[in-house]
Amino acid sequence: MVKKATDLLSRVRRHIPDGIRPAFTTPEEWHQWQLEQGRQRSQALARENQAMKMQRTFKRSGIRELHINCSFDNYLVECEGQALALARARKYADEFEGNIASFVFSGKPGTGKNHLAAAICNALLLHGKSVLIITVADIMSAMKGTFSEGAETTEERLIEDLSRVDLLVIDEIGVQTESRYEKVIINQIVDRRSSSKRPTGMLTNLNINEMNQLLGERVMDRMRLGNSLWVIFNWDSHRSRVTGKEY
């Protein structure tokens, strides 16, 4: 078997142009290469299954329609704050691999918090990561749905699913009326994600003190793990200029 593989490899090698380095040169390297390919394929499949499950549960994929084409390149910079927010978001995406740092984008409506969060997620998707941007309201209605008769999933499984996405961005923190259940669920998600070294993004109109008050010190402390990113979006809303046809 090894001899056959060696013969085949030496025949193949004769046809490889000079200067091209093959992925494997010995039967052992070939075997390792095949194992690695298999591992990558099964990871891709698991990711795809998870994305489909998310789509079924939340009735949509990781990024909402309006933000599906948001990128770093189509974020307009007209003030220093925007330039800094853009640079920091871009750096966050570049340094995502193996990083446990979470981020909080806080500030006025329409300033591009979702835009830059979607740009981060779109960049990560290109690198095969799983992402989900979801509002607190959507999380809560999915959670409440698990209590109804014949529900496909359980509260525990839903929390587990939300904890496994490579980057989960929770939007509209502080929009809902404050409820104890909501606080407990966010606490559990952030806790589980941080203990499995997965970062969480948060988008909010609240300031840091209000976030501390709403979510509690436990959650906010976990959000500060590692080299976490906090950006304040304090310029004017861009919404009146959106036509829906720009990208």
Ligand SMILES: Nc1ncnc2c1ncn2[C@@H]1O[C@H](COP(=O)(O)OP(=O)(O)OP(=O)(O)O)[C@@H](O)[C@H]1O
């Ligand atoms: N600097 C910008 N360049 C280009 N488009 C922008 C910029 N800022 C915001 N937008 C666009 O304006 C719209 C509103 O922005 P976005 O949804 O990111 O706001 P937000 O800060 O998340 O607001 P809210 O707090 O109300 O959820 C989006 O369509 C977004 O793509």
